[in-house]
Amino acid sequence: MIPHTLVLKPGLVVHSVYNGYWFWGRPSVDDLWRDLRDATREIRPDWDLSSPGLREAWESGDHASFHGWDRRSTRPDGA
Incomplete structure (x- = not known):
């Protein structure tokens, strides 16, 4: 099994995928923060x-x- 982490936009659109094992393949809090910020920037006209x-x-x-x-x-x- 390979763990996956998905960052989704509304409508379950995949924004980014992390597929790794152990520490080096998983997203950090900073990675997730950056991805969610980018996804929000794309969907919010008042960003x-x-x-x-x-x-x-x-x-x-x-x-x-x-x-x-x-x-x-x-x-x-x-x-």
Whole structure:
């Protein structure tokens, strides 16, 4: 048996595969952190806040491109 570690993007798309044995074939925490960061950068339109149009969209009140902001509470007590 050869152990495998997969880093997946949404839809179970394989981003990277580690197939090794013992210590030298397994991903470190840093490897996994880097892979998850790269995968997130590919799928999130608001990853780079200096992208053209993002600041204008935020200032105009269009929060649809910003993850989670379209679902936040509008009640003053935050509930």
